[in-house]
Amino acid sequence: MLTVRAPATSANLGSGYDVFGIALSGPADVLRVEKAPRTTLSVTGAGSQYIPEDPAQNTVGAVVDALDAPARIRIDKGIRPASGLGSSAASAAAAALALNELYDRGYSREELVSIAAKGEAVVAGEAHDDNVAPALLGGFTVATPDGVTHVPADLQLVVCLPDIVVSTSDARAVVPDGVRLDEMVETVGNAATLTAGMERDDPYLVGRGMRESVVTPSRAKLIDGYGHVHDRALEAGATGVTISGAGPAVLAVCPEGFKRRVAAAMVEGFDDRGVEARAFQTTVGEGARLLDT
Numbered sequence: 197m198l199t200v201r202a203p204a205t206s207a208n209l210g211s212g213y214d215v216f217g218i219a220l221s222g223p224a225d226v227l228r229v230e231k232a233p234r235t236t237l238s239v240t241g242a243g244s245q246y247i248p249e250d251p252a253q254n255t256v257g258a259v260v261d262a263l264d265a266p267a268r269i270r271i272d273k274g275i276r277p278a279s280g281l282g283s284s285a286a287s288a289a290a291a292a293l294a295l296n297e298l299y300d301r302g303y304s305r306e307e308l309v310s311i312a313a314k315g316e317a318v319v320a321g322e323a324h325d326d327n328v329a330p331a332l333l334g335g336f337t338v339a340t341p342d343g344v345t346h347v348p349a350d351l352q353l354v355v356c357l358p359d360i361v362v363s364t365s366d367a368r369a370v371v372p373d374g375v376r377l378d379e380m381v382e383t384v385g386n387a388a389t390l391t392a393g394m395e396r397d398d399p400y401l402v403g404r405g406m407r408e409s410v411v412t413p414s415r416a417k418l419i420d421g422y423g424h425v426h427d428r429a430l431e432a433g434a435t436g437v438t439i440s441g442a443g444p445a446v447l448a449v450c451p452e453g454f455k456r457r458v459a460a461a462m463v464e465g466f467d468d469r470g471v472e473a474r475a476f477q478t479t480v481g482e483g484a485r486l487l488d489t
């Protein structure tokens with residue numbers, strides 16, 4: 197039997213819609229796999245009542261098929277589904293790493309990204325690499341159709357998860373079909389600033405580079421209290437705040453020593469609007485890894 201931990205991830209980072217992602221040091225999913233003549237699945241933990249145990253409807257099923265690796269799989273969810281924290285991607289990434297090892301398939305982590313993305317296609321309808329790439333590689337990732345670029349990064353973060361459910365498909369439905377040239381110029385500038393900030397572990401550059409004015413404002417309407425929480429986090433010292441993935445989680449980048457007060461301000465901000473929320477004080481973290489059993 198093999199046990200694998202795969203982390204939550206935060207996609208987009210504002211200016212990198214469908215391209216940027218980071219691994220978080222927590223929370224995480226844990227998968228246990230052992231060889232079996234046919235695949236069976238059991239799911240426990242956060243939001244498990246909403247996650248199908250039929251392999252055909254779960255992100256890990258497509259990974260099993262892609263690696264031709266039937267197994268008895270137990271998923272312990274640390275990441276609530278429909279959170280904006282890459283819940284479905286974490287299970288897919290963990291399955292890819294675990295089954296590759298269990299069946300000695302010999303794929304590199306980079307190659308496993310597109311295999312894990314097949315799992316994401318099961319729930320999202322189309323394959324996005326921006327959560328599975330950091331879930332497998334860790335750090336900051338830039339996923340484009342030409343491949344994934346990986347940058348190790350060291351940043352202090354808070355993610356605040358309100359008690360609201362936003363499915364990725366609903367959040368994609370509100371994204372505008374096109375952008376104006378001035379909006380494109382602004383986004384390119386911010387995305388470049390963010391990338392330079394990741395290279396330098398600079399929370400001020402990263403925070404500034406997260407600004408984005410096309411996708412984020414459209415999606416903010418799906419998250420009760422988002423504008424207020426955004427402002428409260430900045431007042432508390434965050435250098436940048438945006439929607440994590442498709443939401444409803446909200447991501448804040450913090451200078452050293454500010455996470456506690458930013459986390460409290462974000463939870464209070466949602467509470468001001470009558471929404472329960474919990475905050476995770478975290479960092480940019482490593483990708484999926486095998487655990488000793």
Ligand SMILES: Nc1ncnc2c1ncn2[C@@H]1O[C@H](COP(=O)(O)OP(=O)(O)OP(=O)(O)O)[C@@H](O)[C@H]1O
Nearest residue numbers: 254255278279280281282283284287319364441442
């Ligand atoms: N192993 C799995 N873990 C979590 N959700 C799963 C899994 N397999 C299938 N699903 C389904 O995927 C959907 C959640 O995916 P969705 O992409 O909306 O959320 P997310 O992964 O938290 O978000 P995001 O991609 O925005 O970070 C739910 O309908 C859930 O039942």
Ligand SMILES: N[C@@H](CCO)C(=O)O
Nearest residue numbers: 207214326364441442
């Ligand atoms: N880039 C994706 C992440 C969620 O799968 C989105 O924002 O819709």
